[in-house]
Amino acid sequence: MWRVPWTLVARAARGPRRPCTRQGSGSSAPRSGSTIFALSSGQGRCGIAVIRTSGPASGHALRSLTAPRDLPPARSACLRLLRDPCSGEPLDRALVLWFPGPQSFTGEDCAEFHVHGGPAVALAHVEAYIDFGEDDNLEEGVLERADSQVQELEVALGTHLRDARRGQRLRSGAHVVVAGPPNAGKSSLVNLLSRKPVSIVSSEPGTTRDVLETPVDLAGFPALLSDTAGLREGIGPVEQEGVRRARKRLEQADLILAVLDASDLASPSSCNFLDMVVSPAGAESPNGNRQRLLLVLNKSDLLPPGDPDPSPDLPPHLLLSCLTGEGLDSLLEALRKELAAVCGDPSTGPPLLTRARHQHHLQCCLDALGHYKQAKDVSLAAEALRVARGHLAHLTGGGGTEEILDIIFQDFCVGK
Ligand SMILES: Nc1nc2c(ncn2[C@@H]2O[C@H](COP(=O)(O)OP(=O)(O)OP(=O)(O)O)[C@@H](O)[C@H]2O)c(=O)[nH]1
Ligand SMILES: [K+]
Ligand SMILES: [Mg+2]
Numbered sequence: 480m481w482r483v484p485w486t487l488v489a490r491a492a493r494g495p496r497r498p499c500t501r502q503g504s505g506s507s508a509p510r511s512g513s514t515i516f517a518l519s520s521g522q523g524r525c526g527i528a529v530i531r532t533s534g535p536a537s538g539h540a541l542r543s544l545t546a547p548r549d550l551p552p553a554r555s556a557c558l559r560l561l562r563d564p565c566s567g568e569p570l571d572r573a574l575v576l577w578f579p580g581p582q583s584f585t586g587e588d589c590a591e592f593h594v595h596g597g598p599a600v601a602l603a604h605v606e607a608y609i610d611f612g613e614d615d616n617l618e619e620g621v622l623e624r625a626d627s628q629v630q631e632l633e634v635a636l637g638t639h640l641r642d643a644r645r646g647q648r649l650r651s652g653a654h655v656v657v658a659g660p661p662n663a664g665k666s667s668l669v670n671l672l673s674r675k676p677v678s679i680v681s682s683e684p685g686t687t688r689d690v691l692e693t694p695v696d697l698a699g700f701p702a703l704l705s706d707t708a709g710l711r712e713g714i715g716p717v718e719q720e721g722v723r724r725a726r727k728r729l730e731q732a733d734l735i736l737a738v739l740d741a742s743d744l745a746s747p748s749s750c751n752f753l754d755m756v757v758s759p760a761g762a763e764s765p766n767g768n769r770q771r772l773l774l775v776l777n778k779s780d781l782l783p784p785g786d787p788d789p790s791p792d793l794p795p796h797l798l799l800s801c802l803t804g805e806g807l808d809s810l811l812e813a814l815r816k817e818l819a820a821v822c823g824d825p826s827t828g829p830p831l832l833t834r835a836r837h838q839h840h841l842q843c844c845l846d847a848l849g850h851y852k853q854a855k856d857v858s859l860a861a862e863a864l865r866v867a868r869g870h871l872a873h874l875t876g877g878g879g880t881e882e883i884l885d886i887i888f889q890d891f892c893v894g895k
Contacts (some may be wrong), residue, residue: 514540519591530592537588541577544570544592551577553604561592591634593888597604600626601864624856629848629864636845640838645730648733648822652694652701652722655814659738659754660748661685661709664777668738672697678706688721690728694850700822705732710756711748733821734771734814735760741776741789741798761794771821773813775799781807844870 489726514534519672520527532540542550543564551557554576574593580613657665664688666678673695679686691706705728708721729735737757758771774796780803782789788798797813798808849869854860 486722488728492497493714516540527593527595530594531589532591533583533585533587533589535588537590538545538577538579538597539591541575541590553577553579553582555594561594590827593617601625601632601681625864626852633845636848640841641754641825642843650705653697653818653821654705654731655697655702655734655736655818656705656707656732657736657738658707658725658729658752660711660740660746660752661711662708663708663738663740663743663749663802665738666706668736668775668777668799669693669806670705671801671807673704684711685714685718688717690724697818700815700818702818709748710752712751729756731769734773737774738777739774740778740781742781744790745778746792773797773810773817775810777801783890840870840873 514532515576516532516538519531520529522730538550539669544553544561545559546564548564549560551559554628556574556576559573559575561573561575562568563570571594573595574591574669576591577592578584578591579587580587580589631860658668660666662682668674668747669678669682671689673693678691685708687706687708689708693704693706695702695704697704707725708723709719710725711718713724715721735756737760740746741753743749757772757774760770762769774794776789776793776796777799779798780800790796796808797806799810844867847863847870851860851863851867854863
């Protein structure tokens, strides 16, 4: 909910339906051609919402909402009082920007409105009830409205917080663990993906004994790639420790790259790895998550020609030859899809919380909203909202006491 109704910007962008009687608006009728408008800030509730218009009526929309002042200088942010173009009623004090075409993102005339919203308006409703509850002018259902807005805010914050880990992965890198039986070509794959000789490669099974980490750019995503010891039983104490560490690393993986030797799928170590690592990853864990895993059948160059898939019964898999590089492009494409899901794709998904500070304040805000719901007394409920607002203000810098009083007088016509 914004203090400037969205529909008003829409109406202004379409041009006036009936003549405005306000004096000195200076607004000229829009030129022909359609003007579009959209909320261009992120999804969900926010302290400031940005509404953008593009098209010939943008200048008209901006002029009529900021009348009697004229258009701000091009491409400079200006603070303006926004008013309902017809009634002249003040709506919000907002930052506005004017981008005359063709020097704009779209090439057309564009305008931006940075308007207030969010917690100050939820909180103002409750405070109005406390301070002016006896007032006949106070609208019915104010508290019910506040309750439902708190509920919406809770849902939106919960969604953002669940995204937090994805944001952290995007910043610090997803943990991608390469695992498989001895000699499957795990180290060869790590070297291929990191484009440098990170791990020793040899024909001797049990070459890699410890976890070897290397930061890499995997299909455009930052990742921490770990090479691990081949998983097998009946070995000496040093290799056993390597296997223990490999298993531990597998538990922490955001994505497992499971490597098998395509020419050796029937061996006990391959079967054992399929049973112990690959099959369980397909099953849902008690918390409803699935371990992400890409199954790679390496050494495809050793397969007899004309036998494209050595094992159609296996779970979905990719064929690869680290020796020839065949299948690498398909693997990178599969990695890109998996990592976009793990890290979140910043170009398409909701805004990601990449900072621990953001996460902390959003969690505290969510806790305070929980206290609001439990509060038996309306003053305690308002105090909980004040705390919630304080945490959000750390992120947005808005929603002060004056702003709240402003909304009380504006929305509820009290004291008049
Ligand atoms: N033909 C063929 N040989 C490969 C391929 N990839 C790896 N190799 C060979 O397979 C052997 C084992 O490779 P590594 O990369 O050391 O295998 P690993 O899984 O790391 O082995 P451990 O660390 O001992 O568990 C080496 O001789 C590699 O040259 C491939 O695609 N084709
Ligand atoms: K080896
Ligand atoms: Mg190795």
